[in-house]
Amino acid sequence: xxxxxxxxxGMFVQEKEAVTLDxxxxxxxxxxxxxxxxxPSSGEMIFLIYQGSYDExxxxxxxxxxxxxKARKSANLVISASxxxxxxxxxxxxxxxxxxxxLTFGTGTRLQVTL
Amino acid sequence: xxxxxQTPSHQVTQMGQEVILxxxxxxxxxxxxxxxxxxxxxxxxxxxxxxNEISEKSEIFDDQFSVERPDGSNFTLKIRSTxxxxxxxxxxxxxxxxxxxxxxxxxxxxxxxxxx
Numbered sequence: 318x319x320x321x322x323x324x325x326x327g328m329f330v331q332e333k334e335a336v337t338l339d340x341x342x343x344x345x346x347x348x349x350x351x352x353x354x355x356x357p358s359s360g361e362m363i364f365l366i367y368q369g370s371y372d373e374x375x376x377x378x379x380x381x382x383x384x385x386x387k388a389r390k391s392a393n394l395v396i397s398a399s400x401x402x403x404x405x406x407x408x409x410x411x412x413x414x415x416x417x418x419x420l421t422f423g424t425g426t427r428l429q430v431t432l
Numbered sequence: 433x434x435x436x437x438q439t440p441s442h443q444v445t446q447m448g449q450e451v452i453l454x455x456x457x458x459x460x461x462x463x464x465x466x467x468x469x470x471x472x473x474x475x476x477x478x479x480x481x482x483x484n485e486i487s488e489k490s491e492i493f494d495d496q497f498s499v500e501r502p503d504g505s506n507f508t509l510k511i512r513s514t515x516x517x518x519x520x521x522x523x524x525x526x527x528x529x530x531x532x533x534x535x536x537x538x539x540x541x542x543x544x545x546x547x548x
Contacts, residue, residue: 350535362475362523362539408475418527418535419465419488422475 319344319411321423328428330399337384338394338426340409346370349413351392352420353383356406365407368392399430434458438524438540445514446548453509453543455524464507465525465537466499468492475523481507514547521545 320343330336342351353365368376368383376383384393396403406427410420437456445451457464466478480487481499498510507526511518521544525537 352536354539359541360521360544361541362525364536364538367536410475412535412537418463419477419480419490420467420475420525420537421477424474 319346319349319413319421321409321411321421323409323423323426325426326424328426329431330396330428331431332401333398335395335397336399336428338396338407338409338428340392340394340423342390342392342409342411344390344411344413346413349411350418351383351385352410352412353381353392353394354408354410355403356408356425358405362408366394396428401430401432404428404430436524436526436538436540438522438543440543441541442544442546444546444548447516448513451511451514451545453511453522453524453545455507455509455540456505457507457524457526458528458538459505461526461528461538463487463527463529463537464499464501465527466509467523467525467539468520469523469542470520478509478522511545514545516547519545519547 322341349370351368355363366378366381368385380397382395406425408425409423412418439454464481467475469475479489479493496512500508521542523542524540527537
């Protein structure tokens with residue numbers, strides 16, 4: 318079984334500052350993938366970034382980067398130069414080794430970007 | 433940019449009625465999924481579908497639920513006799529394949545189901 322833990326129910330960050338959203342995971346699979354999704358107040362789920370368990374480099378996508386520490390089983394999302402539009406719910410998710418690779422989600426972190 | 437399309441965006445139904453939620457996955461994708469999110473809670477997996485059959489389903493996906501790919505483009509979730517606790521946002525997702533980067537699941541905007 319896979320488990321995702323997000324311990325920060327809410328976070329505040331000032332505009333233009335960087336923020337780190339925490340995610341730890343637990344799995345017995347050797348091969349797995351870690352994802353971050355953004356859910357604005359409108360409700361849709363927007364894919365942000367992906368990290369494979371065998372990737373040697375941390376993933377980056379524009380202002381998003383994933384700080385992957387395999388030994389610690391953590392996959393923290395770093396958002397640089399925060400913008401007001403980054404205010405949303407952020408979910409960490411995991412895909413294990415399986416026929417159709419379902420995603421297991423954490424409980425999410427609500428990020429509020431302030432002026 | 434291709435996207436997953438879900439209709440309707442909001443469905444209101446009476447308890448005990450049947451509902452069908454519709455999804456058009458991204459055209460070259462082969463794997464399809466339904467998830468649900470009860471208000472304020474995390475997203476939960478319901479079912480995955482590949483090659484015209486269910487690949488995996490969760491405990492939530494009981495006999496009241498069914499999925500179908502009636503043609504080459506649509507993917508539907510049917511709830512036969514809705515209960516109050518079925519009220520949730522239902523997300524459809526699709527992915528191109530299993531190997532990276534094809535395993536990225538792209539989500540639709542969701543259908544909010546309200547059971548009265």
